[in-house]
Amino acid sequence: MNSTQISHKPGFTLVEVIIVLSIIALSFPILFSTLFVVTRQQVSTNRLTDVKQQGDAVMNYLTTQIRNNAIQIQTFNGVNWVSACEGASAGVEEITNSTTPIYGSISFLNGETQSDSIFKVAKGQLCRQTRPDAPADIDTTLCEEALTNRSVVVSDLLIQCINVDTTTSPFVEISFVLTGAKGEAAGVDSSTMNFSTKVQLRRKTQAL
Amino acid sequence: MQPKTIHFRPGLSLVETMIFVAIVSVVFVTIISSMVGTSRIAKSDFHRLYATRYADDAIEWLRFSSSRGWQTFWNKIPSQSTETEYCMNINLGLADEFEIDEGAIIRPITSGSACEYRGMVMASANPPLPTVGPQIFRRTVKFTTTNITEPVKVTVTVSWQDSTKSPSVTSTTILSP
Numbered sequence: 001m002n003s004t005q006i007s008h009k010p011g012f013t014l015v016e017v018i019i020v021l022s023i024i025a026l027s028f029p030i031l032f033s034t035l036f037v038v039t040r041q042q043v044s045t046n047r048l049t050d051v052k053q054q055g056d057a058v059m060n061y062l063t064t065q066i067r068n069n070a071i072q073i074q075t076f077n078g079v080n081w082v083s084a085c086e087g088a089s090a091g092v093e094e095i096t097n098s099t100t101p102i103y104g105s106i107s108f109l110n111g112e113t114q115s116d117s118i119f120k121v122a123k124g125q126l127c128r129q130t131r132p133d134a135p136a137d138i139d140t141t142l143c144e145e146a147l148t149n150r151s152v153v154v155s156d157l158l159i160q161c162i163n164v165d166t167t168t169s170p171f172v173e174i175s176f177v178l179t180g181a182k183g184e185a186a187g188v189d190s191s192t193m194n195f196s197t198k199v200q201l202r203r204k205t206q207a208l
Numbered sequence: 209m210q211p212k213t214i215h216f217r218p219g220l221s222l223v224e225t226m227i228f229v230a231i232v233s234v235v236f237v238t239i240i241s242s243m244v245g246t247s248r249i250a251k252s253d254f255h256r257l258y259a260t261r262y263a264d265d266a267i268e269w270l271r272f273s274s275s276r277g278w279q280t281f282w283n284k285i286p287s288q289s290t291e292t293e294y295c296m297n298i299n300l301g302l303a304d305e306f307e308i309d310e311g312a313i314i315r316p317i318t319s320g321s322a323c324e325y326r327g328m329v330m331a332s333a334n335p336p337l338p339t340v341g342p343q344i345f346r347r348t349v350k351f352t353t354t355n356i357t358e359p360v361k362v363t364v365t366v367s368w369q370d371s372t373k374s375p376s377v378t379s380t381t382i383l384s385p
Binding site for chain 2: 027030031034035037038041042044045048049052055164168171177189190192193194195196197198200
């Protein structure tokens with residue numbers, strides 16, 4: 001007669017399996033929701049860092065250019081480009097307003113080369129372009145020289161001149177709003193910043 | 209007749225189970241706490257970016273005010289200013305006049321008028337600037353000066369309320385006649 005060998009391998013009972021699954025079901029949501037919050041926070045901070053870096057860069061560029069090289073600021077009177085920002089009388093003159101929109105011109109002298117430029121918002125980018133014959137010729141879908149990249153959206157661009165008196169060089173005020181371009185998403189904080197500065201012209205602008 | 213062979217594999221003992229659960233718990237808690245810590249740092253960096261911008265904004269505005277007319281600027285700084293902290297909780301419009309007290313653009317912080325953690329809100333900004341960012345900041349400024357021919361030291365502090373502490377960003381500059 002052959003002997004009988006019994007190999008006893010106990011498995012999990014149904015109750016044990018249910019308990020394990022319950023513990024996993026409780027702990028995973030905690031883990032993943034925490035991971036979600038951390039990721040969203042990092043995304044918010046990265047976006048805002050980008051917004052601030054680009055805003056500071058644009059401010060630095062415009063401030064340096066206007067302070068050191070601006071020789072003429074002009075507005076369009078419907079027929080011609082005429083001088084503005086000459087400090088003749090105290091007050092504020094609007095040069096450029098992307099909301100209205102109004103476009104003014106700033107002439108820069110780099111060495112012996114003079115360039116007449118306008119600043120505009122084209123498809124959310126802050127752009128510099130050669131001044132056309134009239135503001136009506138400005139194409140807001142084209143960007144000759146982009147000062148910001150597509151990861152941010154520029155709005156409310158305002159350039160205006162603050163005349164103090166006849167003896168003080170005028171100030172040029174620049175302000176705009178930058179927003180992270182990817183828009184709002186669940187759990188991501190808004191990444192919008194205001195930027196504004198004033199530049200005192202080093203040399204009084206020249207009349208045309 | 210050969211003897212029966214029975215392979216008996218016992219399960220985990222209570223002690224083994226407890227050790228396993230303890231190890232898993234420690235790992236789990238460590239992961240969660242490090243994530244929470246990372247999130248807190250990221251949040252703090254997020255607020256610090258805004259705070260730095262607000263501090264720069266105030267310095268810019270004060271620089272403009274002093275460039276616009278040194279005599280006028282200096283006259284508006286009270287003589288006891290080294291001891292006084294002023295509240296600047298507004299979006300600074302570029303055309304705004306530099307005022308202490310009267311225009312309430314910069315007002316002294318006294319016992320009766322605390323400088324609230326309410327963020328930079330629109331006031332007399334011209335043109336009005338949109339209110340953006342978390343409304344948890346407060347901005348204060350201190351002036352240090354001796355006489356009109358000497359430079360004025362300006363210290364701008366932006367602080368905000370975090371969950372447990374009140375971090376701040378300080379920016380200092382010298383405005384010269």
